[in-house]
Amino acid sequence: AQSMRETARAPRVRELMNTKAVSITEDEKIKTAARKLLKGETNHLPVLDRNGMLVGIVTTFDVSKAVVHDGKNNLVRDIMTKNVIKTHPEEPVDIAAQKLERNNISALPVVDKENRVVGILSAIDLGKLFGGRWQR
Amino acid sequence: AQSMRETARAPRVRELMNTKAVSITEDEKIKTAARKLLKGETNHLPVLDRNGMLVGIVTTFDVSKAVVHDGKNNLVRDIMTKNVIKTHPEEPVDIAAQKLERNNISALPVVDKENRVVGILSAIDLGKLFGGRWQR
Ligand SMILES: C[S@@+](CC[C@H](N)C(=O)[O-])C[C@H]1O[C@@H](n2cnc3c(N)ncnc32)[C@H](O)[C@@H]1O
Numbered sequence: 001a002q003s004m005r006e007t008a009r010a011p012r013v014r015e016l017m018n019t020k021a022v023s024i025t026e027d028e029k030i031k032t033a034a035r036k037l038l039k040g041e042t043n044h045l046p047v048l049d050r051n052g053m054l055v056g057i058v059t060t061f062d063v064s065k066a067v068v069h070d071g072k073n074n075l076v077r078d079i080m081t082k083n084v085i086k087t088h089p090e091e092p093v094d095i096a097a098q099k100l101e102r103n104n105i106s107a108l109p110v111v112d113k114e115n116r117v118v119g120i121l122s123a124i125d126l127g128k129l130f131g132g133r134w135q136r
Numbered sequence: 137a138q139s140m141r142e143t144a145r146a147p148r149v150r151e152l153m154n155t156k157a158v159s160i161t162e163d164e165k166i167k168t169a170a171r172k173l174l175k176g177e178t179n180h181l182p183v184l185d186r187n188g189m190l191v192g193i194v195t196t197f198d199v200s201k202a203v204v205h206d207g208k209n210n211l212v213r214d215i216m217t218k219n220v221i222k223t224h225p226e227e228p229v230d231i232a233a234q235k236l237e238r239n240n241i242s243a244l245p246v247v248d249k250e251n252r253v254v255g256i257l258s259a260i261d262l263g264k265l266f267g268g269r270w271q272r
Pocket of ligand 1: 044057058059061062080085103104105107108109177178
């Protein structure tokens, strides 16, 4: 594991991200989103348009919101967050970590230059940087 | 074996945890849990028994699960996770980070010796450790 106290080059998002991100399209049902979230054991689904471009994100938080306002919304498009905060594979992980913390969110979709999803970086993945770092 | 090497002491959970954790009791409704999750802008609610002891955790993930199996469950007790993975204020943060990562969970209730909740540590909070760590 790399030490965080080295002044060496920061690890990149590419080194920690999960490349098996499950996604959904904006015209699918909320219940389909809930099923995919459970099946993927994840809190976050990037939402794609018909051309495969990232247009939103839907989380278990948004599904819970639909429970509170029940019946009123039906499609992923109605509950997704459209202003997605994202990262790219070459971004240093400390910059990505700041985005998570400042926005109180727990994952960032990782996109390429064409705005296609190539992975997801979750706050949990940051834990990988702590292995054997400090003395006991 | 003990090393003579002088390295810094790991930060403790106390230094990063959020002390304003909202909680819920096990006999409340799932919808009440959903409302509290939204209001607290959080994914995690520690569940307490009538004596204020930690007996479970309920997350937006569990509420989403209730959406998939709709109507069958009604109370927090029916959907909460009973085997709670937790931490305490004096635990080194790297140990807490490992618990998050190995169990693929994004927060840990912080309890005192009487199993009372004194805070919550989320994976997002780990981002606070990355400030200005690497050279640009
Ligand atoms: C403000 S957070 C609060 C919950 C919690 N802090 C968490 O772990 O995500 C929940 C909201 O953030 C949104 N969200 C999550 N990840 C996002 C991202 N990368 N960009 C924009 N919004 C995001 C979700 O759609 C949801 O409406």
